[in-house]
Amino acid sequence: MEAMTILRRCRRSAEDIERLENQIWRRRDAIGSQAPQMDPNGGSRGTGDPDKIGWMVADLADVERKLEERKEEAAVETASSCALLDMLPDLESDILYRYYVKRMTVPQIAHAKKYQDGYLRKRKRAGEELLGLISAERVRGTLPRWYLEKYEKEDWT
Helix, strand or coil, X not given: CCHHHHHHHHHHHHHHHHHHHHHHHHHHHHHHHCCCXXXXXXXXXXXXXXXXHHHHHHHHHHHHHHHHHHHHHHHHHHHXXXXXXXXXXXXXXXXXXXXXXXXXXXXXXXXXXXXXXXXXXXXXXXXXXXXXXXXXXXXXXXXXXXXXXXXXXXXXX
């Protein structure tokens, strides 16, 4: 895995988490709408499939587990990104931190840093090139074993 892979996952983490939270909301809403309704005569009108809610609850639990895992991965990716960015010159490190970890856009960073967009893009590209020079071994050193094992199928070179 390359340093840029970690930074890209870090930037994407908020979207991943939001997507999983939306999936959880939809499943909870669906479970609530499947609850048996009481018949005014004292009986209940079943859903037809007594296991339907059980399956939906199991599916909900699976998505909730995925959300917690993604949050844990995001925390690791943020810590790793900070360690990797510490290996760069200050300006490039700051630009890449704001872009990948804070999820700011290039114009937002340029405005905050009082630079022209074009100059900032050049420095961002230069920082990304410097990150590309960091060895896979050094990248591995910023990540916990469980994370490395989980993504061992990816190319770590």
